Amino acid sequence: MDKKCPALSVRAQASRHGSEFLVVGGIGLIIIMLVNLLRPGEISLVEIFLATSCIAAIFIGFLKTQEPYFSLTFTQNLLIYHHKVGNWQLNRANFHHSGIPKVEQGLEYLELNAVGIKLNNIDEFLTQIHPRIAGRLLIEQRHLFMQVIQKHCKNGDCPSEWLIEETDYTAPSGQLYKGLIAMFANRTQHLRQLTGYDLLLPANVLDVDIWQFSADLNRWKLNPNEFIETRLQKM
Template sequence: MTKSVNNESVKLRATANQHAVEFMLVGAIAIIVVMLFVLLRPTPISKVEIFIASAGIVAIIIGFFKSQEPYFSVEINCNNLIYWHKFGFWRLPRNNLVEAGIPKSIQGEFELELNAVGIKIKDIDEFLLSLSPRLAAKLLIEQRHIFLQAVKMHCENGNCPEDWLIEDSAYCSPSGKKYSGLLAMFGNRMAHFKLATGYDLMLTETVLDRDIWRFANLLNHWKRDPERVLNQLQQSLLRSK
C-alpha cells in the first residue's frame, strides 16, 4: 500500500498500478536473453525460446499500460473523496455520501458479490454536473463488465429489460433535471446500478489500495469522522516508511 500525505489530504495508490517498471524490465531481460541464445548458436530458435520471448513482450505491454495510469488513484481529505483517472477525475463531497458497501445478492445457498465498492449518493445532480463527459465515456466502457455482473445478479431468471444493456442518451434525474449525451448515459447507468444493487456508483477493486471490504469500511468511517480516518491513514504512512 502506497500513500502520500499532502497537508490535509491522503492519496492512495492502487495495487493494480504498481510494478510497471518491474514488468517492463523483466520482459526486456527475457527478450535480450533469448536473442543472445539465438545469435550465439547455430541451431534454430526453439519453441521454448519463442514462448519466453512472447511472454517478455506481453510483460512489456502490461508494464507500459500500468505506467500510463495515474500514480495515485484515490485522494481523501476532510471534505471530499476524489477518484483520479488518466482521463480526468470525479469528486464526491462527504455530505453527498450516504454509505458505502459491497453489492451482493443471495441466489439459493450462495451469496454473490461484485468485485467493487458500491457508493450511495444523496444528490445525483451534484455528482453529474461535476463529471466531465470524457471521463463518463471511459467509465461507461471500463465498468461494463461490472454492470453486466450486477444485471446477472439482479435478474436471476435472465429476463432483464433490454434497455439496460444500452444506456439511453436522455436522462431525467430524481430531482427532475434533464441531461443529454454522455452525462445522460452515465446517469442511466447509475440508475440501473441503483435498481440492480442499491448503489449508484462503483469503485472497482483494481483502483483501490486495499480489499473492497476494508475500503468500504474506510469510507463509512470517513463519513462519520473524517479527521480520525485521515489521522489513522497518516500514521499508517509514517509506520510504512
C-alpha cells in the same frame, strides 16, 4: 483541497510494479535475442515461449505505467477518483454510505468485486463529472453491471433499458441531461435499483481489499481528520 487536514493519496494495485515489468521483460528479451544470435542453430520452442512471456511482461508494464500513480485522494471534504482520462469528485456531504454490492435471488447471492457508494444527491454528482470519464467508466465497469443483471435475468428476459442506457435522463430536480452524462446517470439509476448503490469502485483501483476499503470510506464519512491521520501514520 482543505489546508487544515493533510490529504491522503491511495495508490491502486493496478498501477504498481509497472516499471519492474518493463525492466524484467526488456532485459529478458535482450538476453534471449543475444543467446539466439550467438548460438548456432534454430530458435527452440522454449526460447519462443520465453520471448513471448517477456513481450507480454513489457506490454503489461506499459499498461500499468499508463495508469495514474494515485487512484484516489481523500481530503477533509472530498473524495477524488483519478483516472487516466480525468477525475470525478465527491463531496463528503453527498456521501451516504458504502458497502459491497450484492444481488440476491432466493438463497443465492452474488458479491461484486467492487465497493459501492450510495449518494445523497445524484444531481450534485452529475454536474461535476466530465462526459469523457463518464463514457470510459460506462465501458470499463460494464462487466460488473452485467454480472448484476444476469443474476436478475436468468431466463433471458431483461428490460431493454438495463442492456442499453438511454441518452436522455431527467434528474429528480427536473434537470435534463443528454449524451454520455445521461447514459451514465441511467446506469447509476439501474445500479441503485438492483444493488442499492450509485457508484462503483472496482477492486483494482484500491490499495486494500474491498471490505477494508468500504469500512475506510465509512470511517472517513464519520471523522475524516482522524481517518486520514491514522492512515498516514501507517504509511
